[in-house]
Amino acid sequence: MQLINQTPTTFMKWSTALVALYCGLSLAACKRETQAPPTMTAEVATVSVARRSILLTTELPGRTSPFRIAEIRPQINGLIQKRLFTEGSDVKEGQQLYQIDPAPFQSAYDAVKATIPALRSKMERYTKAMAEKAVSQQDYDDSDAAYKQALASLETARINLAYASVVSPISGRIGTSSVTDGAIVTAYQTTPLATIQQLDPIYVDIPQATADMLRLQRHLKEGGLHQDNDVNKVQIILEDGTKYPLEGTLQFRDVTVDPTTASVILRVVVPNPNGVLLPGMFVRSVVKEGVNSKAILIPQQTVVRDTKGNPYVLIVNSSNIVEQRPVVLDRAMGSNWLVSSGLEEGDQLIAEGGLKTRPGATVKAVPFEDKKAAAQPAPGAK
Numbered sequence: 001m002q003l004i005n006q007t008p009t010t011f012m013k014w015s016t017a018l019v020a021l022y023c024g025l026s027l028a029a030c031k032r033e034t035q036a037p038p039t040m041t042a043e044v045a046t047v048s049v050a051r052r053s054i055l056l057t058t059e060l061p062g063r064t065s066p067f068r069i070a071e072i073r074p075q076i077n078g079l080i081q082k083r084l085f086t087e088g089s090d091v092k093e094g095q096q097l098y099q100i101d102p103a104p105f106q107s108a109y110d111a112v113k114a115t116i117p118a119l120r121s122k123m124e125r126y127t128k129a130m131a132e133k134a135v136s137q138q139d140y141d142d143s144d145a146a147y148k149q150a151l152a153s154l155e156t157a158r159i160n161l162a163y164a165s166v167v168s169p170i171s172g173r174i175g176t177s178s179v180t181d182g183a184i185v186t187a188y189q190t191t192p193l194a195t196i197q198q199l200d201p202i203y204v205d206i207p208q209a210t211a212d213m214l215r216l217q218r219h220l221k222e223g224g225l226h227q228d229n230d231v232n233k234v235q236i237i238l239e240d241g242t243k244y245p246l247e248g249t250l251q252f253r254d255v256t257v258d259p260t261t262a263s264v265i266l267r268v269v270v271p272n273p274n275g276v277l278l279p280g281m282f283v284r285s286v287v288k289e290g291v292n293s294k295a296i297l298i299p300q301q302t303v304v305r306d307t308k309g310n311p312y313v314l315i316v317n318s319s320n321i322v323e324q325r326p327v328v329l330d331r332a333m334g335s336n337w338l339v340s341s342g343l344e345e346g347d348q349l350i351a352e353g354g355l356k357t358r359p360g361a362t363v364k365a366v367p368f369e370d371k372k373a374a375a376q377p378a379p380g381a382k
Contacts, residue, residue, distance in 0.1 A: 042361065045368040046316055049343050051296055054333070056289040061238075062268070064281045066199060070170050071192035072097060074185040075163040076105065083177055087137055091196060093171045098193060100185070102164035109157035116154060119147040131344035146162030172198035173275075202272040204236065204248060206285050207263040213253075216289055234268045236277075236287040246271045252285070296343055297336040302351050303327070313343070314350040314357075316365045322350070324359040 078100035085097050129135040168174070174196045179185060185193070236244035248270035257264055259357060268285060277283075303311050312326045316353045327342030343349070350357075351368040 016075075018026075018028050025299075041364050042353060042356045043364045043366060044316065044322075044350045044357060046348040046365045047299065047302070047351045047368045049296060049298065049345055049347040051294045051345050051347055053291060053293040054295045054297070054338075056295075056338075057293050058207060058208075058212065058264075058289055059284055059286050060206045062204045062266075062283050062285045064270075064277050064279055064283065065203045065205055066172070066197035066279050067201050067203055067269070068170050068172065068198040070168070070172070070195065070196045072166060072168070072194045073192050074098075074101060074166060074187055075187050076160055077186050078104070078164065078184075080179055080181055080183045080185060082181055083179075085174055085177075085194075085338060087174065087176050087194075089174060091168045091171065091174050093168055095168045096165050097168055097174070098166035098179075100164040100166065102161055103288050105157065105164055107223070109154070109161050112150060112154045112157050113198040115150050119143075119150050123147045132264055150185055164192065170198055172196045199275055199277070199279070200272040202277045202279070203286060204234075204268040204270055204277075204283060206266040206268060206287065207261060208253075208266050208287075209256070209263050210257055210263075211262070213264060222326055233288060234270075236268075236270055237284040237286065239282060244270070244283075246277070248285070292338075296339040296345075297333060298339055298343070298349060299351055300332065300335055302349050302354075303329070303337055304354070314354050316348040316350060316363060320362055320365060322357050322359050322361050322363055 082099045094198045130140045232250040234248040248268040251267045254265040328340040330338040
């Protein structure tokens with residue numbers, strides 16, 4: 001009501017002042033909008049690519065098998081008088097395991113042996129008579145044949161008598177017995193009396209894919225790998241993840257490929273003095289491939305994959321500009337990737353800060369190790 005009662009001159013003054021204030025505020029806002037924000041150069045941490053000499057290994061599953069195995073079978077018919085071993089114990093080569101009743105074989109041996117002196121005397125008389133032409137050649141030949149046949153029969157009887165004592169052909173650990181005292185057995189029967197397995201040393205059979213075998217042969221031929229004197233040494237890892245204290249030795253690589261798995265068998269001989277390894281156990285074997293003297297290892301965190309799954313890395317060139325570089329990865333080694341191709345020694349690889357930039361952008365590169373050390377508190381600081 002007061003403004004309405006004011007004079008026209010006063011009203012015009014107020015209007016002019018308000019218009020001037022509004023224009024001033026508008027100009028200030030426009031001026032602020034036209035000012036460009038200051039540019040910020042992203043900081044990234046880089047590692048320098050370097051070549052080094054590393055030992056390449058392959059971890060493959062394997063299964064243990066006895067070094068030697070013997071199935072004990074009787075070689076004569078007879079009755080088991082006594083079992084002379086403890087099931088599950090270690091036996092020595094030549095140790096007696098069973099005693100078969102020797103009485104019939106002893107009797108046969110004694111009967112043949114009793115005929116030998118008379119046949120020998122007759123042969124000696126015929127020899128003298130033959131010199132004087134007192135006997136015919138036929139009589140002499142018959143006497144000689146009878147004497148030699150008696151000697152052969154005596155040897156056969158002696159062998160059968162010896163077979164009554166069933167002995168171990170090898171040293172090893174014997175399993176359960178399939179017969180007890182008083183059992184009747186037959187020569188070369190299908191069911192073994194017991195089975196002996198030699199466990200020291202022991203075999204580890206490792207299947208290796210033929211593709212991996214061909215890749216290894218190609219790398220050796222191209223000079224990417226070279227093998228030293230310890231290449232045949234194999235480390236065994238037990239089922240619980242612990243390392244077996246003794247190394248095995250690669251004995252041979254099979255020449256036949258299993259068509260169902262496309263793999264060949266590597267046979268490793270492993271010392272087993274304490275009997276830790278038992279037949280049929282599944283283990284992992286670290287097989288040495290060779291030494292790569294020009295290997296490139298990069299942290300796994302530096303590798304990115306595109307929408308198709310192809311790996312690439314970001315590097316900072318000499319002009320501090322980010323470049324995208326595709327790489328070919330060979331295998332994971334701990335927390336690193338082994339790179340087959342795509343990087344050269346001296347390349348500055350972005351290890352941290354890659355999410356803050358893009359290819360073609362200008363960045364400020366700092367060493368990855370220095371930045372990591374700077375983030376640690378000073379000694380004695382809380």
